[in-house]
Amino acid sequence: xxxALMPLVRNxxxxxxxxxxxxxxxxxxxxxxxxxxxxxxxxxxxxxxxKASSIADLVDVDWLDLAKVTDTNxxxxxxxAAAGLPAPRQVVQxxxxxxxxxxxxxxxxxxxxxxxxxxxxxxxxxxQEIKVAERAPPLSxxxxxxxxxxxxxxxxxxxxxxxxxxxxxxx
Numbered sequence: 001x002x003x004a005l006m007p008l009v010r011n012x013x014x015x016x017x018x019x020x021x022x023x024x025x026x027x028x029x030x031x032x033x034x035x036x037x038x039x040x041x042x043x044x045x046x047x048x049x050x051k052a053s054s055i056a057d058l059v060d061v062d063w064l065d066l067a068k069v070t071d072t073n074x075x076x077x078x079x080x081a082a083a084g085l086p087a088p089r090q091v092v093q094x095x096x097x098x099x100x101x102x103x104x105x106x107x108x109x110x111x112x113x114x115x116x117x118x119x120x121x122x123x124x125x126x127x128q129e130i131k132v133a134e135r136a137p138p139l140s141x142x143x144x145x146x147x148x149x150x151x152x153x154x155x156x157x158x159x160x161x162x163x164x165x166x167x168x169x170x171x
Contacts, residue, residue, distance in 0.1 A: 009146060015155035018162060021142040031142040034166035038115040039075045039136035042127040044104050055083050055134045062091040064100045064111040075136040076112045083134050101126060112136055116169060141166070 005017030010028055021031055041058070043050060052058055065076055077087050091109065094100050100111050105126045117123050143159060143166075145151060151159055 006144070009144060012146070015151055016143055016145045016159055018143050019141060021140045021144075028147055029144045030147045031144045032163070034141050034143055034163060035169045036138040036140050038138050039112045040115045040118060041110060041130040041132060041136070042104065042113045042118070042123075043110045043130055044107070044126060045128045047108060047110070047128065047130075049110075050128055050130060052130050052132055055079060055132050056085060058110065058130070058132070059085055059088070061088070062107075062109045063088045064092050064094060064103055064109050065090050066097070066100070067093045067095050074112075075139055079112075079134055079136045082137070098122075 003019075003022070005014060005019060006022075006026070006029065008014040009017045018034065021033070041055075049058060049061065059080075063076065065074060073081070073087075076090075080086065080088050092103065094103075097113065097117065100113070101123060103109060104111055110130065113123065113127065118127060118129060143162060145159075150156075
């Protein structure tokens, strides 16, 4: 949720933040890339479109997506645009992957989901990846601090711990 955290880092309420890197560089911040989130299109197990081979087959689907957290289009919109297709219908935008998971499990809606979460039992038991030819663009997640300032020792230790965990996600 970088846009919500950036003012708090700017006014020194927070020492650092973590989230998707904004499309427009802000010279007030220094960004340290942490990891990239690969996405997969998902539906409930047994969904009628599990054999879709192209995103064009999914134009009329009702979609769920996370509420916007950056100032740019999300991976789903960018995936459709790259294929020359109109933006998907987004029936519901939600704040939580848990809520998306629950709604997909009981409907014919689809979503875009971080691939690294698909191996977890809470998702694996309910979701099925729809393997289309097109790939969703990855989302870059960064740690950001105020430009020109050094983190206090405690914050620096926490930033180092966050970075170490992020590196393990990249493997």
